[in-house]
Amino acid sequence: MTIRIGHGFDVHRFGPGDHLMIGGVRLPFDRGFVAHSDGDVLLHAISDALLGAVALGDIGHHFPDTDPEWNGVDSRELLRHVVKLIDDAGYRVGNLDATVMAQAPKMADWVPAMRESLAADLGAPLGDVNVKATTTERLGFTGRGEGIAAEAVVLLISTSAATDA
Numbered sequence: 001m002t003i004r005i006g007h008g009f010d011v012h013r014f015g016p017g018d019h020l021m022i023g024g025v026r027l028p029f030d031r032g033f034v035a036h037s038d039g040d041v042l043l044h045a046i047s048d049a050l051l052g053a054v055a056l057g058d059i060g061h062h063f064p065d066t067d068p069e070w071n072g073v074d075s076r077e078l079l080r081h082v083v084k085l086i087d088d089a090g091y092r093v094g095n096l097d098a099t100v101m102a103q104a105p106k107m108a109d110w111v112p113a114m115r116e117s118l119a120a121d122l123g124a125p126l127g128d129v130n131v132k133a134t135t136t137e138r139l140g141f142t143g144r145g146e147g148i149a150a151e152a153v154v155l156l157i158s159t160s161a162a163t164d165a
């Protein structure tokens with residue numbers, strides 16, 4: 001068995017809007033994300049962690065923000081595409097841990113739905129998918145309420161003996 005680790009980090013700033021997409025879940029809010037896609041900062045960090053684990057670059061490489069195809073795209077579509085790349089490379093998700101850095105909104109009520117959505121898209125049991133949140137105690141750009149950051153770490157496990165060769 002071969003295991004590989006990946007790390008991802010992303011930031012999106014707030015702009016006009018009435019909701020945020022985070023972890024595949026729509027959260028009502030008094031602002032939105034400025035982004036080429038739906039701005040799902042958590043799914044972008046997770047997608048980058050998956051790509052990083054198999055040395056396939058990052059989402060900006062696979063889904064350039066200059067390409068109209070990805071304009072307003074649901075980031076779950078991007079994540080599922082990345083999971084397919086991982087599968088093609090001979091790996092599956094062992095476990096995922098992620099942190100959302102947001103002064104507001106409160107994530108706790110939405111975390112169970114985020115985990116359900118992620119488990120479905122990653123093809124992993126719920127028990128292998130964790131999402132956390134922290135306020136950053138009013139410090140920095142997240143603490144000032146200028147945007148949200150997310151960080152993810154993923155462990156991948158080889159699916160075939162060929163991968164181990």
Ligand SMILES: Nc1ccn([C@@H]2O[C@H](COP(=O)(O)O)[C@@H](O)[C@H]2O)c(=O)n1
Pocket residue numbers: 101102103104105106107108109132133134135136137
């Ligand atoms: N946007 C957020 C931030 C935090 N939480 C939850 O509150 C707990 C305490 O936050 P601290 O910043 O003081 O560590 C944290 O552990 C989360 O459970 C949240 O739901 N949404």
Ligand SMILES: C[C@@]1(CO)OP(=O)(O)OP(=O)(O)OC[C@H]1O
Pocket residue numbers: 010011034035036037038039040044059060061063064065070071072073
């Ligand atoms: C997701 C993509 C593509 O729509 O755009 P954004 O939503 O702007 O997100 P970002 O994390 O800045 O970069 C990756 C992109 O190429």
